[in-house]
Amino acid sequence: MEEALxxxxxxxxxxxIEEYVVxxxxxxxxxxxxxxxxxxxxxxxxxEMATLQDGGFLQHPHASAGRVPSDxxxxxxxxxxxxxxxxxxxxxxxxxxQFHQVEGDIAEWIHLAAAVLSxxxxxxxxxxxxxxxxxxxxxxxxxxxxPGTVLVVVITWSGTVRQQLIRVEGEPxxxxxxxxxxxxEAFWEQSAADIRVIAAGWSDAGILEMIxxxxxxxxRGQAANLRIEGLSYMAGQPEFGTGDRLQPIVETLxxxxxxxxxxxxxxxxxxxxxxxxxxQPVEALRxxxxxxxxxxxxxxxxxxxxxxxxxxLPYWRAVPLVEYVAYVLDxxxxxxxx
Numbered sequence: 001m002e003e004a005l006x007x008x009x010x011x012x013x014x015x016x017i018e019e020y021v022v023x024x025x026x027x028x029x030x031x032x033x034x035x036x037x038x039x040x041x042x043x044x045x046x047x048e049m050a051t052l053q054d055g056g057f058l059q060h061p062h063a064s065a066g067r068v069p070s071d072x073x074x075x076x077x078x079x080x081x082x083x084x085x086x087x088x089x090x091x092x093x094x095x096x097x098q099f100h101q102v103e104g105d106i107a108e109w110i111h112l113a114a115a116v117l118s119x120x121x122x123x124x125x126x127x128x129x130x131x132x133x134x135x136x137x138x139x140x141x142x143x144x145x146x147p148g149t150v151l152v153v154v155i156t157w158s159g160t161v162r163q164q165l166i167r168v169e170g171e172p173x174x175x176x177x178x179x180x181x182x183x184x185e186a187f188w189e190q191s192a193a194d195i196r197v198i199a200a201g202w203s204d205a206g207i208l209e210m211i212x213x214x215x216x217x218x219x220r221g222q223a224a225n226l227r228i229e230g231l232s233y234m235a236g237q238p239e240f241g242t243g244d245r246l247q248p249i250v251e252t253l254x255x256x257x258x259x260x261x262x263x264x265x266x267x268x269x270x271x272x273x274x275x276x277x278x279x280q281p282v283e284a285l286r287x288x289x290x291x292x293x294x295x296x297x298x299x300x301x302x303x304x305x306x307x308x309x310x311x312x313l314p315y316w317r318a319v320p321l322v323e324y325v326a327y328v329l330d331x332x333x334x335x336x337x338x
Contacts, residue, residue, distance in 0.1 A: 004055060005076075012037070012048050013057055014081045017069045021314050024238040026066030071277035071311060074289070078274055078315050085316045087324050099328055106130065106159040109332055113305045113325050114229050120321055123309040124230045124253065128263075130159065130296045130303035130333060134191045135218040140184050140211060142176040150176065152207060154214040157189070162214040166206060179204065183211075192216045228253050228308065239287060239310045252284040253308070262290060263304060272323050277311045287311060291318040293326030296333055303329065 005013065015036040016027045029045040037045060049067050052058045057073035069077070087095075095116055102108040106129055114127035141153040145165065153163045183204070187195055192215035199208040231250050240246040252258050261281045275281075276289045291313070292306030306322050307313075 005052075005057075008040070009048050009052060010081060012045060013052055013069075013073060014077065016049070016052075016058065016067060017073060017077045017081075018316075020068055021312050024312060026061050026064040026068050028066040031066070069311075071279070074276050074311055074313075074315070075279075078276070078319070082316050082319070085320045087320050092324060095324060095328060099332065106333075109329060110303070110305075113329060116325055117305060117307055117321065118230045118233070121307045121309070121314075121318060122236070123233050123307045123313075123318075124228055126228055126262075126290075126292060126304055126306045126308065128304040134193075135215045136189050136191050137184075137187050137195070137211065137215065138189075140180055140187070142180045142207070144176055150207070152210045152214065154211055154218075156215065156218055160218060162218055164210055164214060166210050168206065179207075183207070187211070234309075237310050237312075239312065245287075248284045249288065252282060258282050258285070262292070272319060272326070273306075274315070274319065289313045289315075291315070291322050293322040295326040295329040305329065 012032060015032050019027045019031065019035070029042045029049060032045050032049075033040060033042050049058060052073070053060055053067060055072075056070055057076060058067040059070045060067055098112060098116065099109065102112055110127050110129050114125045117123075117127070118125045135156045137154060138157045138159075139155040141151075141155075143151040143153065145151050148167055148169070150166050150168050151163055152166055153161065155161050187198065187208075190198065192212040195208055195212045195215070199205065199212075202208060231253060234240050234249060235246055240249060262275070262285075272291065272293045274289070274291050278286050280286045280288065280290075285308075287310060288308055289311045290306060290308045292304055294302045294304055296302040305325050307318050309318075
């Protein structure tokens with residue numbers, strides 16, 4: 001695809017995309033010459049624009065003298081023309097400073113990540129806490145609530161807490177604190193399936209089955225963590241200025257299954273994932289683009305941050321911003337952010 005365009009065609013396509021993203025107005029040959037290519041004639045630019053349209057990179061809206069990018073044009077821009085987009089050192093320091101104000105609280109980190117992205121992009125934001133592909137035990141606490149009743153508290157590696165009361169028969173052979181420490185040592189980082197296999201024949205079968213049950217509950221409940229914030233920003237986009245165009249998009253984004261469909265290809269690889277227009281797995285979102293980034297440990301525990309907007313998205317801004325916020329969350333989870 002890159003070889004299909006001459007250097008001048010690539011420049012003109014880049015100019016049209018960046019101009020259209022900012023103005024939301026079809027871009028004419030005269031505008032390209034006036035603002036970007038003063039040494040090229042309007043006739044030459046018109047010819048190149050016609051060639052780009054024939055190649056599927058541009059579209060010609062009805063009754064307009066200008067052109068707008070197609071999904072193919074945006075994809076070509078992201079892959080070949082955007083270059084090594086990155087945040088300035090000042091922007092990176094500003095983001096880091098904000099995260100340094102919040103210590104050790106995953107929920108606050110995710111809330112802040114959403115705030116950083118939404119304030120910078122003025123677009124709807126995806127911000128999902130780290131979710132284990134299979135929930136594993138990070139820590140267990142046992143608390144006596146009354147004689148014969150124990151509160152089992154399970155903390156997973158994704159930071160969520162699940163708890164349940166359980167009845168126990170007779171007097172335990174050790175104190176609950178000692179038992180909890182023994183179980184923490186034996187079952188640290190184990191999944192529900194692992195616990196059931198390892199625990200066969202143990203005397204504390206009731207407590208161990210409850211731990212496995214709570215981990216199962218966490219696996220089943222992970223879809224509830226998927227959220228999109230700032231949907232009202234969509235109403236401010238010219239593409240979606242009428243209710244009949246906006247409503248189906250908002251309704252679709254509010255469905256948990258939509259998010260699952262958007263995220264499914266993302267978790268196949270760690271990093272930034274960009275889906276543009278007709279590439280979307282959900283038909284109602286095929287006038288939208290998403291830029292999503294994962295953080296965490298690939299194949300083990302992962303979260304997502306990103307932005308959703310019209311295909312007329314400032315990719316040169318969205319991609320490095322999502323990438324950097326995901327990087328910061330990575331370092332926070334590893335405890336290496338300095």
